[in-house]
Structures are given as C-alpha cells and as structure tokens.
Amino acid sequence: MDLKISPKHLILALAGWAFALSAAAQYQWVGKDGRKVFSDRPPPADIQEKDILKQPGGRRAALPVMPAESTDAPSTTADAAPAAAAAKPKVDPNTPKISGKDAELEAKKKKLEQEAAAKRKAEEEKVAQAQAENCERAKKAVASFQSGVRIASTNAKGEREIMDDNTRAAELKRVQAVVERDCNRPAAQ
Incomplete structure (x- = not known):
C-alpha cells in the first residue's frame, strides 16, 4: 500500500x-x-x-490553599463571616474608579450647550431689535396718517398717486395692528 x-x-x-x-x-x-x-x-x-x-x-x-477547619470545634455562622471576608479580593484604594462618564466628553457637551444658548440669545436679541425698529416705523406711519396731510404712493408704473380716504383708512388700520403687535411686547430677556 x-x-x-x-x-x-x-x-x-x-x-x-x-x-x-x-x-x-x-x-x-x-x-x-x-x-x-x-x-x-x-x-x-x-x-x-x-x-x-x-x-x-x-x-x-x-x-491558594485555604486552611482546613478544625473538626474539634463546631462550625458556626459567626466563623464563616470572617472566612468569607478573607476570601473576597481586596480592592486597591489607588485604582481609578470608573464612573461611566467621560470628563472630556462632558466638557465638550457643556461647551456645545453654552454655544447653543449664546446663539439663541443672539437670535432673540436680533428679533427684539427688528421688532423695536418696526414699532418705531409703525408709530411714525400712524402719526402721518392721523395728521391729515395728503399721502402719496407710487404705483406699478412709477406714477405718483394720492391716497383716497378708503385706502388711507385701510392703511391706518394695518399700521395700527403692527403697532399693537410689535410695540406692546415685553422686552426679550
């Protein structure tokens, strides 16, 4: 074979x-x-x-060899407790404890939250400033419409037209709504 x-x-x-x-x-x-x-x-x-x-x-x-129990004395649960404590591994007090949180990650998260809060605050301030400007323009427009002075506007052809009483009343009503909306709001905090 x-x-x-x-x-x-x-x-x-x-x-x-x-x-x-x-x-x-x-x-x-x-x-x-x-x-x-x-x-x-x-x-x-x-x-x-x-x-x-x-x-x-x-x-x-x-x-590791555990010492044999003596057969002369009866075994009690009180004797078992120190033996169980001796069998547990001792923890070194110098070992770092794991908390489950990464300090660097927490710092980054906190920084991002602060940046987002600052961005929100800047945006709110920008909106508040725009509302204040709208309020001032609307108040000036209301004063102009209530003064009785003739108001002219420019049409689509670029020609100047004088507002009639109905158009003037509608514009006054619209501008007063803007004043109520933008001027009566509390300041942004």
Missing part, C-alpha cells in the same frame, strides 16, 4: 496543527480591576502568580 500525501493536504494539516498550538498558547489572569483577561501574551510583571489562571501548555497556576 502506497500512501501519498498531496501538498494541499499537507498544508491543511500543518495549518490545523499550528492553529491548535496557538489556541493552546493562551494566557488567562485576573487583572487589577477584578476582570478576567485573555491574551496570547504573558501577563504584566505586576500581576501576582496567584492571579494567573491559565498558562500555555495547559498549566494552571496554583490556587
């Missing part, structure tokens, strides 16, 4: 073997923040040996 292996099958076999080795060469440890870390690189030097959970080659770090 003659066994021939094609180059294609050889490459596939070698790739599978390399993948199996790389998958086995994983590290696993508990980081300073208490989270599990998975990596193909060894943990940093400041990680203690007891925090390394898995190393390449299937080796596991030695688990």
